[in-house]
Amino acid sequence: MLGPSNRDNSQQRERWRCSFPLESVMGIGWKPIYKPQLRVEILNPFVSLLSNTEVQACILRVHIHKGVNLAIRDLRSSDPYVIIRMGKQKLKTRVVKKNLNPVWDEDLTLSIVEPLPVKLEVYDRDLFSADDRMGDAEFDFTPFLEAVRMRLNSDILNNTIITTVKPTRTNCLAEESYITWTDGRVVQNMVLRLRNVECGEIEIKLSWIDVPGGGNKRM
Numbered sequence: 001m002l003g004p005s006n007r008d009n010s011q012q013r014e015r016w017r018c019s020f021p022l023e024s025v026m027g028i029g030w031k032p033i034y035k036p037q038l039r040v041e042i043l044n045p046f047v048s049l050l051s052n053t054e055v056q057a058c059i060l061r062v063h064i065h066k067g068v069n070l071a072i073r074d075l076r077s078s079d080p081y082v083i084i085r086m087g088k089q090k091l092k093t094r095v096v097k098k099n100l101n102p103v104w105d106e107d108l109t110l111s112i113v114e115p116l117p118v119k120l121e122v123y124d125r126d127l128f129s130a131d132d133r134m135g136d137a138e139f140d141f142t143p144f145l146e147a148v149r150m151r152l153n154s155d156i157l158n159n160t161i162i163t164t165v166k167p168t169r170t171n172c173l174a175e176e177s178y179i180t181w182t183d184g185r186v187v188q189n190m191v192l193r194l195r196n197v198e199c200g201e202i203e204i205k206l207s208w209i210d211v212p213g214g215g216n217k218r219m
């Protein structure tokens, strides 16, 4: 039997609980490919993903794979590294020296307290002067979170495409981004076109980390 506070919480969640067409949740450019159900029940994301009991379990892994055709900031090359920021969190990769197509293959992890946009910046490391800017980008991981919340199971074929996010004027995608069910989890691959620079793209992959003792065993 629910106590007064539990009942209040339950009623609050019920007030947020609505049924939306998937397109209205995913936004323009969203294209359903895996569709065992055409309508899903969506809770307000702040209530469902980020309730008090689940905050510690919300970890987003951003795999910084590589840069392609980055800008020259030294004589003939650059010494690039990547910084990602979300709210007050700031993480960075190592420096790859003298390389315009660096492969970092590094995982940076963000604690998700609220789904803010993630900003990515690229810099050229300099020893005797301030590091030079090599462009920036921003990405929204809301479609990825919604795919995680579908709570798909392992009966799905590996590499099934759950969602496709198309490049638009307002996102930094250089090409279509696929959210897939890969190796038993939801992942999203993105190619980000850098802004405020003459050239350059960064390839990343998002995934969700299980936290021992957290509430989201399958996230």
Ligand SMILES: [Ca+2]
Pocket: 073, 074, 078, 079, 124, 125, 126, 127
């Ligand atoms: Ca340099």
